[in-house]
Amino acid sequence: MRHFIHMLGFFTLILCAQPTLAQVATTSTGKQSTAELAKLASQMPIAEELQTAKQQIKILESQLQMTRDYQGSLLDTVYWALGAVFLLVGLLLGFGWFANFRVYERDKEILKAELEGAVRSKADDLEKSISLQTDNISRVVIGKIDEKIKIAETSLNYSLQKIDGRLFDLEFVRLHDKMNANGSDNMALTDALQLLDICIKRDFYKVPDVIHFMLKTIDKGGKFTAGEITRLNVLLDSLPSQYRALLEKLGAKLVAADIF
Numbered sequence: 186m187r188h189f190i191h192m193l194g195f196f197t198l199i200l201c202a203q204p205t206l207a208q209v210a211t212t213s214t215g216k217q218s219t220a221e222l223a224k225l226a227s228q229m230p231i232a233e234e235l236q237t238a239k240q241q242i243k244i245l246e247s248q249l250q251m252t253r254d255y256q257g258s259l260l261d262t263v264y265w266a267l268g269a270v271f272l273l274v275g276l277l278l279g280f281g282w283f284a285n286f287r288v289y290e291r292d293k294e295i296l297k298a299e300l301e302g303a304v305r306s307k308a309d310d311l312e313k314s315i316s317l318q319t320d321n322i323s324r325v326v327i328g329k330i331d332e333k334i335k336i337a338e339t340s341l342n343y344s345l346q347k348i349d350g351r352l353f354d355l356e357f358v359r360l361h362d363k364m365n366a367n368g369s370d371n372m373a374l375t376d377a378l379q380l381l382d383i384c385i386k387r388d389f390y391k392v393p394d395v396i397h398f399m400l401k402t403i404d405k406g407g408k409f410t411a412g413e414i415t416r417l418n419v420l421l422d423s424l425p426s427q428y429r430a431l432l433e434k435l436g437a438k439l440v441a442a443d444i445f
Contacts, residue, residue, distance in 0.1 A: 357384070378417055382416075396428075
């Protein structure tokens with residue numbers, strides 16, 4: 186850029202000096218008259234200014250055009266330089282800095298061995314990473330499956346408990362109604378024994394009502410069989426101590442009553 190500016194300045198100096206050189210040449214020949222010289226002298230300042238202005242305009246236009254051409258040339262040069270750099274990089278990557286075929290082959294084998302070693306190392310690292318990720322994924326999946334199984338088991342157990350509770354309620358109502366509706370006191374005690382069995386397994390709070398029914402039925406003359414008394418004693422032994430007073434009363438009734 187500095188070189189172009191110096192050239193433009195040099196051309197400007199030459200163009201500005203042309204009128205003066207012409208005047209000097211005219212004076213040295215001595216062929217013009219004194220009147221023509223006076224007339225020429227009066228017109229020289231205006232002509233010089235116009236000529237200088239035109240020359241400056243042309244110079245500026247030339248400078249502008251040269252600047253544009255220079256910028257375009259500079260961009261083209263940059264693009265070509267970048268292309269050459271990329272081409273050189275490609276050549277260097279493709280062929281390396283090998284001086285001759287023998288050195289090239291030797292270095293190629295070394296490079297090949299290094300690349301194979303690097304590839305094996307990366308492959309081993311990748312395999313370890315994949316194995317680790319697989320283990321992590323397996324643990325996560327197994328954890329999710331276990332969690333889903335636990336949720337399903339909890340839901341299933343809750344559903345089974347509800348079903349079991351419903352079945353107990355239905356069985357309790359059936360035996361309770363049968364026990365109270367039975368016309369035979371002995372058979373009513375048999376129903377009460379079955380009812381006591383399911384109450385001990387599912388709902389202790391219903392046990393006192395069943396025992397009170399047994400006491401009332403025994404007072405009315407109802408009797409257990411020997412097998413039923415054995416079964417009743419086993420059931421009574423499984424009851425908590427809070428029912429001790431009631432159990433002692435029932436035990437006394439059983440001792441005093443006859444066996445059916």
